[in-house]
Amino acid sequence: MNAAAFAMDPTRSGYVPSKRRGDEQPVRSQLDMARGRLFAVMILFLLGFMVMIGRTVELGMRENARPRSFAGQIEVPPVKVGRADIRDRNGEIMATNLRTSSLFADATQIRDASAASHDLVKILPQLSLADVESKLASGKKFVWLHRKLTPRQKWQVNALGNPAFRFEEEEERVYPHGRLASHIMGYVDVDGRGLGGVEHFFEDRLSDPDRHKDALKLSIDMRVQYALADELETARRVHSAIGAAGLVFDVTTGEVVALVSLPDYDPNDIRGVSADQLFNRVTQGVYELGSTFKTFTFASALDQGIVSLDDGYDATKPLVVGRFRIRDDHPKSRYLTVPEIFAFSSNIGTAQMALDVGTDGQRDFLEKLGMLRPSTVELTEVGAPMYPAPQQWKKISTMTISYGHGIAVSPLQLAVGTAAIVNGGRLIPATLVADSDGYQNATRVISEKTSHTMNMLLRMVVKKGTAGRADAVGYRVGGKTGTAEKPANGRYNRKALISSFMGVFPMDDPRYVVFALLDEPKGTKETYGFASGGWTAAPVVRNVVLRTAPLLGVAPEGEDEGLYQQVAMKINDKKGH
Amino acid sequence: MIAFSRNDNSVMSRWWWTVDRWMLGLVVVLVMTGLWLTLTASPAVAERLGLDALHFVKRQTMFLGLALVTVFGVSMMSTSLVRRVCVLGMPVMLLLMVATLLIGPEIKGATRWLQIGSFTLQPSEFLKPFFVVTTAWILSSQFGGEDIPSKRIATVLYGLVAGLLVLQPDFGQTVLISAVWISQMAIAGLPIMWVALAGVSGLFGVGLAYALLPHVASRIDRFINPESGDTYQADKALEAFQSGGLLGRGPGEGVVKLHLPDAHTDYIFAVVGEEFGAIACILLLLLFAGIVVRGLAHLLDEEDPFRMLAAAGLIMQFGLQTLINVGVNLVILPSKGMTLPFISYGGSSMLALAIGVGMILALTKRNRFIRPGLDPIGWKAAE
Numbered sequence: 001m002n003a004a005a006f007a008m009d010p011t012r013s014g015y016v017p018s019k020r021r022g023d024e025q026p027v028r029s030q031l032d033m034a035r036g037r038l039f040a041v042m043i044l045f046l047l048g049f050m051v052m053i054g055r056t057v058e059l060g061m062r063e064n065a066r067p068r069s070f071a072g073q074i075e076v077p078p079v080k081v082g083r084a085d086i087r088d089r090n091g092e093i094m095a096t097n098l099r100t101s102s103l104f105a106d107a108t109q110i111r112d113a114s115a116a117s118h119d120l121v122k123i124l125p126q127l128s129l130a131d132v133e134s135k136l137a138s139g140k141k142f143v144w145l146h147r148k149l150t151p152r153q154k155w156q157v158n159a160l161g162n163p164a165f166r167f168e169e170e171e172e173r174v175y176p177h178g179r180l181a182s183h184i185m186g187y188v189d190v191d192g193r194g195l196g197g198v199e200h201f202f203e204d205r206l207s208d209p210d211r212h213k214d215a216l217k218l219s220i221d222m223r224v225q226y227a228l229a230d231e232l233e234t235a236r237r238v239h240s241a242i243g244a245a246g247l248v249f250d251v252t253t254g255e256v257v258a259l260v261s262l263p264d265y266d267p268n269d270i271r272g273v274s275a276d277q278l279f280n281r282v283t284q285g286v287y288e289l290g291s292t293f294k295t296f297t298f299a300s301a302l303d304q305g306i307v308s309l310d311d312g313y314d315a316t317k318p319l320v321v322g323r324f325r326i327r328d329d330h331p332k333s334r335y336l337t338v339p340e341i342f343a344f345s346s347n348i349g350t351a352q353m354a355l356d357v358g359t360d361g362q363r364d365f366l367e368k369l370g371m372l373r374p375s376t377v378e379l380t381e382v383g384a385p386m387y388p389a390p391q392q393w394k395k396i397s398t399m400t401i402s403y404g405h406g407i408a409v410s411p412l413q414l415a416v417g418t419a420a421i422v423n424g425g426r427l428i429p430a431t432l433v434a435d436s437d438g439y440q441n442a443t444r445v446i447s448e449k450t451s452h453t454m455n456m457l458l459r460m461v462v463k464k465g466t467a468g469r470a471d472a473v474g475y476r477v478g479g480k481t482g483t484a485e486k487p488a489n490g491r492y493n494r495k496a497l498i499s500s501f502m503g504v505f506p507m508d509d510p511r512y513v514v515f516a517l518l519d520e521p522k523g524t525k526e527t528y529g530f531a532s533g534g535w536t537a538a539p540v541v542r543n544v545v546l547r548t549a550p551l552l553g554v555a556p557e558g559e560d561e562g563l564y565q566q567v568a569m570k571i572n573d574k575k576g577h
Numbered sequence: 578m579i580a581f582s583r584n585d586n587s588v589m590s591r592w593w594w595t596v597d598r599w600m601l602g603l604v605v606v607l608v609m610t611g612l613w614l615t616l617t618a619s620p621a622v623a624e625r626l627g628l629d630a631l632h633f634v635k636r637q638t639m640f641l642g643l644a645l646v647t648v649f650g651v652s653m654m655s656t657s658l659v660r661r662v663c664v665l666g667m668p669v670m671l672l673l674m675v676a677t678l679l680i681g682p683e684i685k686g687a688t689r690w691l692q693i694g695s696f697t698l699q700p701s702e703f704l705k706p707f708f709v710v711t712t713a714w715i716l717s718s719q720f721g722g723e724d725i726p727s728k729r730i731a732t733v734l735y736g737l738v739a740g741l742l743v744l745q746p747d748f749g750q751t752v753l754i755s756a757v758w759i760s761q762m763a764i765a766g767l768p769i770m771w772v773a774l775a776g777v778s779g780l781f782g783v784g785l786a787y788a789l790l791p792h793v794a795s796r797i798d799r800f801i802n803p804e805s806g807d808t809y810q811a812d813k814a815l816e817a818f819q820s821g822g823l824l825g826r827g828p829g830e831g832v833v834k835l836h837l838p839d840a841h842t843d844y845i846f847a848v849v850g851e852e853f854g855a856i857a858c859i860l861l862l863l864l865f866a867g868i869v870v871r872g873l874a875h876l877l878d879e880e881d882p883f884r885m886l887a888a889a890g891l892i893m894q895f896g897l898q899t900l901i902n903v904g905v906n907l908v909i910l911p912s913k914g915m916t917l918p919f920i921s922y923g924g925s926s927m928l929a930l931a932i933g934v935g936m937i938l939a940l941t942k943r944n945r946f947i948r949p950g951l952d953p954i955g956w957k958a959a960e
Binding site for chain 2 (some may be wrong): 017031032034037038039041042045046048049051052053054056059060061062108109111120139270
């Protein structure tokens, strides 16, 4: 050991005090104090590091306070509870849910937003590149990219292998029948909230987590719905109508069995759907429905004993009231019996009858029939009727309203009122829900006897009057045609018609009201240019009855001609009399 | 290196046998850890800045290599050489700081940097070790009772340095320099009363800075009342520690770090917290604490006042910088621009620290077989 070499090293003066310091004692004491203070500094540093360690432990343990996701896992919003199915009266699925995947991104894991968005837009070309890129560059932990991908798109996105792209399982509302019952179903938004039809009206019930396995059963029969839609669509095409509406209504229960409004839409994809398509012409649209309204005038006059089948009115010439002239579409220019006025749809006769009933009598009766208040059917899309205010409901109003002008109601209101006339006189509110007990709250509007008489008159319209084309052989169809001119610019447009037929069958024991309406139909060669209800709407009802009566449990039968003898003999339908 | 014979009297051999090998070992471990952590923390920042993912890693590797060479090189210096370099380097750095104030570009509201080629030089970083050693030299002169107003001279020098730092303004460095200086004064025998007074006037100085310097005010405001301003960095740092938990998310798996500003520099400790967990953070803290405590404890039996004061000052500077940085990361101190020694990315501060650590090693070289107060001959005889 060469320790001496170290001792002599001038740089190694550790234990040798500096030579220039003569007095060693103060140095010693100063050094001792320095050591003490150095020790204190050391303790302070140790304390400082202990504080840091303590804080680190505290922060590190804090993770236990809230559940932390591990790599590859992230908090996903809770999967939504399914929305209840909607079925028709026979259990046919009208709306259900499919599990689909929706794409979102954990933008914190995106390394190259530009490349990732290019890849994604190749798979989902409907997305905007700039939009996706800004979302991916946002740095947010959760950004929606696209909802409800197809399985193929999901596979392709997964094949990109980008861990930032994740999927959330969602349920998508699906309407297997597409546009067939669009106005009944309505539609839902991307989050499954009902925005129209029963989806909207029953939103709380359909989204109730406790009832999501319990399907909503509607009164609709999809088979009947299909027949009605098919016939209306055909007629609409043949007559180049801008729209059409139809309804099959159970007169004994108030159930709507079929409801069609054209044009319609596909509730599975409501993008780009126009307001016209969304418009429900059956419940939302209110129209001056024309002569179909005469049913009510006759029912009130007969029920109050103001006229009988033996009476009649003079219809030789148009009726002049002030500056108005009331004329007939099918002028007979003679004295007409009450059954003839109904069968030939004489405005002149009906207006005089209404004057005998009186303004108050007419308004009270229409009020009782529910014509003056919106329908209570289970839809949000319900239109309010339009009619003169009491002080404006004058004599001329009474006369025009008697044949369905000057009052606008929805086809559904008309059907409900007609049902009350033919079912023995009980007004039953319309419903879209199966097994509804609404018919127990029925109110009587006319006597059974009057109802029976009305049924005979309605049948005569088909057998001898304006609705011969509605006669579905074997099904004893009755009804009333209606041809109204559409008001435009303050006057009626003779070329723009609302042509309808309110059919009822079977007339000897009415079960269903079948209504068909064409909005601005054009005459064809087959109809000899006529576009009236009897020529355009009545055949629709005939075809619907022929197609659906077997489904609805109505058997074709031979008719007991004796039943209508009393009325039939009062109608002279010979030409050139 | 173990191969040095004890008979070998070469520079290298003498260095090896006298250097504080524990300290050296801890510093080498720290440098290696720094390289590894830059590898995980910096690519995210590099990509965010549109640079090559390994941009910072490459540069940091170069800096750390340079730092290690510097540590070794400086540690070979003798005590007197250290003293001379520092006492002469001090005025040079002071001039550079004045130059910085005059011609340096203003970055984020402060003029701290000098642009030299592709490097930015922060003279105040190099000033710190020189100032500490110079102060130690001045203070040590009065050991032995000589009538030199060393404390007054040291105070004047401190006032000059602190004034320049405040002008930049660099609040963090001022606090650091002040704390180290007053500790050195205390070790050199400043009465406790005066130390306490200095502490009070230090607080008063902080209050003055708060009143006069808007950016200091806003930082302190934000720290005391997070609602008063943008606490994004602090929030993200806390989030990072919580995301990491005890065991961390795994190397490179950090998520919060992607949004942590200065993740590779001032906030690298939070990244360590997220990716390696609280336990790794504690190990890192223990490594730093080991260096500080080992260094200070080693000085307790130092007989030379200059070496004791200089080495203690340098170690305190190193330790305080660590504590301030970690405190900021753990959100128990307001945000300051202070790097974590050898871990944070950055050339200027690392080189300055390497010089400081090299000087610590140079000043603590000793023959461990010769105990102070023992007669070497007696020791030899006892053998």
